[in-house]
Amino acid sequence: MRPFTYAAPQSLQEALDLLAKANGTVRPLVGGTDLIDQLRQRRKTADVVLDIKRIPEMHRLEYVAREGLHVGAAVSCADTAAFAAVRELYPAIRASCLLVGSVQIQNRASIAGNVCNSAPSADTVPPLVTLDARAAIVGPRGRREVPLEEFFTGPGQNVLRGDELLLEIVVPPPAPHSSNHYLRFIPRNEMDIAVAGVSSLVALRPRGRICARARIALAAVAPTPVRAKAAEAVLEGHVVTSELIEAAAEKAVEACRPITDVRGSAEYRKELVKVLTRRTLRHCMASLGQPLES
């Protein structure tokens, strides 16, 4: 690890000033579960490490009726998962927060950190994409919001500019009669990175099994998290059956552009997307009180 300057501003303005004036690369820090390792391994460099945990706004964790859920950038995955509104309304966010790393890592890491690290395998991202979450960004020109689906531009890359900070993630209230789930596949049972991950969201029309809205988002099978829009189209407007779910699972594979690496081959990843899409959709239907025959 090379020497760097550590800064821990007390206010948002102070942080933004520091960003604007700093020489060299500034790396914002929350839990450091990615960043510290990257610096140690010299996979990233930093001239300034900017700890945002002392900025009050970064700790917002609140559910506002009609607006939805606000998760500040410094809120840990563990705190997010334990938050009453998350437990009640956002089971997939909760599930994904409890999958990141291990218990120790969940106590340090934040959703914002997972988002800004922008790994294609980030577990917290697919559920947020299916929920139409937005990234609230602050910079010298004020606040802007970007749909999370458009936030990522490549492995480790995103739309944040050098003088901006991710302030919070905003998640709209879940649609009525909807259910949302996230599953990932890892060879072990914890302390691992998704070989593939799938989040599915199903909203049904009042009464019955007709799908009003479907969202399917995939992790670790493309340079960025991606939506499987063709698979969503298979479901929307139709009565959800086992056969339809099977067809959607097949379609979801078309959204993949996986690579073969140490963690799995491209072919296996595609197969996993099929399996996980099927399993998450079936889970959604079951939790909507519409279990399907197997």
Added chain:
Amino acid sequence: MATVSERKKTRYIGKRTPKYDALERVTGQALFAADLHLPGMLHGKVLRSPHPHALIKRIDTRKAEALPGVKAVVTAADLPPPERAQGMLGGELLISIMDLRRLTIAHDKALFEGHAIAAVAATTPEVAEEALDLIQVDYEVLPPVENALEAMSPDAPLLQPDLYTKTLGEQPERPSNVATHSESSRGDLERGFAEADLVHETSYETKMVHQGYLEPTATVAHAQPDGRITLWTSTQGIFGIRRSLGHLLDLPLGKVNVIPTEIGGGFGGKIYAILEPLAALLSRKSGHPVKIVMSRAEVFRATGPASPTHITVKTGAKKDGRLTAAYVKLVMDAGAVPGAPIGGASLVCLAPYKLDHMKIEAYDVVTNKPRVQAYRAPGGTPAAFAVESHMDQVAERLGIDPLAFRMLNAVDEGDRMTDDRPYNRIGLKEVLRRVAKHPSWTSPLPPGPHRGRGLALGFWAGATLTSTAHVLVHADGTATLVSGQVDLTGTRTTMQQIVAEELQVPLESVSVRVGDTDSTPYTDLSAGSRTAYSFGAAVHNACQDVLAQLRVHAADHLTAQPEHVEYADGRFWLRDSPDQNVDLVTVARRSTFRATGPICGRGTVTRLQPAPQFAAHVADVEVDPDTGKVTILRYTAFQDVGRALNPTQVEGQVQGGAAQGIGWALTEYYHFEKGVMRNPTFLDYRMPTSLDLPMIDCELVEVPASDGPYGARGVGEVPIVPPAAALANAVYRAAGVRLHKLPMTPEEVFRARQATSAIG
């Protein structure tokens, strides 16, 4: 030494006494090499080859030396000439001193990715790391030899132009990547196969895996101005390290003192000197103490993992299940220099089976990979994976229950090992009988699809070697065991029990001290399942010597002859007049100024008989048919431990060995791409976590060993031998596919199922 095979009533032996060093470990007081900080100490870092195979044309260290804070840079040119670099070093695997010298730091050729090229000592680790970037190395990159089969082909690039195959047959004319071709045989193989009703042949492959010890390799060296070198190091054997340093640095043994620090796991991987010579060279050159601590990636790339293998098994059997012949071909990858565990694998592969006709051929092959070291029963796990998978198939083809098949062919006392040594007392059949009656085998699988149960056997002969112990009795009657025997696996705990048992004193009055090479007599390394067995015998003997010396003092006090003195529970008395007696404390105090003087009992053993160990593991698994992921539902390890000196410690060994075997079976492997390891982190080199392992139930069978203390056998290694085969056999029954390669990752199981359904 006295054999104590009959069960006597014991006070401490067989009891779950607390771990000797538990408190200092859990409170963080235990001192590891990386914790050490000496005045003026520098930090060393090692420049490693990014290429698995390359000629080194030029090394320019000038810029690195000029960096402020850098105190020394060393390369192979700093090693003394190799006059004393002769002979072979033992341990669990042999290595020649010349090869160790070559491994320590690359001379003219880098033989694997991670091979040390140069080392730097600087005032901080950061400066040392920066200096590495300033060293310029010109390589001429050569094509890497990636695996043993490729290495054996006549047109493969040669790693060493002066390596000729050692063989019993004709002497080779051309150099080769095959270092050794060994054969062991018995009877007439052709005749054996001719007698068979069924001849079955299968092949298997296992990949390179790492011991995965928690504590990264670390060392501190201090070269004094008078030429002496002191080393604080994490090692399984201080005398082996001293000898290596003596050879590599051209020093008499009395000038090298090796002080063992606490060791955070070794499993056979902390036997050879790796960092020690580099730290010593840097200290010599800089005049400061130098510490080097490896990163995890360096541990993976440059310490010495376990050998990858290609194994073929061919057997003949009668319809009734009796084996008539067996042939095993073992091709084992040693990595950069010779020394794959062909001996261990040859001993393990057919050990449980009575065979009149058999032949084992083994090849020790060099490739451009890290040089392997021992890993817990070295060679045993791949050998058993192959043979125990094979035997399950034979039993199935003959329609015989896998346990009954093994019982039918099981060896007894008097039968011969594959190297023709006769077995002394062994407990294989007792182990099999225990399995036959145990619910893990007799109860049905819990209901559910894609579930199966597998059984496999394991064997380990165990080393004995030389062990020495001193037991001192202090003036107040308390005692200290002093030796150079490193505590790798709870040695202090068990030895405290032996001393307290033999001296008949409270456990708390016995302390155990692991000393250094300057102040303790020679004892061999802690490895090969030998420590409790062989060192335990030495400690037992030292205690008898203590009692003999104490009797002299007691006799002096009681004005009698020592042979008339009896001893029990801290009191000496005259056999014929028990009211004439004296307590241990009085005798101990007198020993500091009277008669034959202070008490120092010496115990030594050099040639115990082996105490062969057999194990059987039973695994229930479930396979996810969609993803191929294997979940272990139940796991039971049966093992003949002779006598469990401390059941808690023994169970820890059994569970630890099984856990490592499970990792080897399911998820662990070096992922090489053109000779470069792509997963040198615990993230992508997947050892099982606590959530991946089932409870490992231990069934300890106690068939006393023919020799050694209290009938105990070595216990540490054999539990890693059966897991891969037990799981492969279970996966076969659960998923209908036979895996011939390790690890059985979800993707491999998935592909195997796909291939089967494509055919079917």
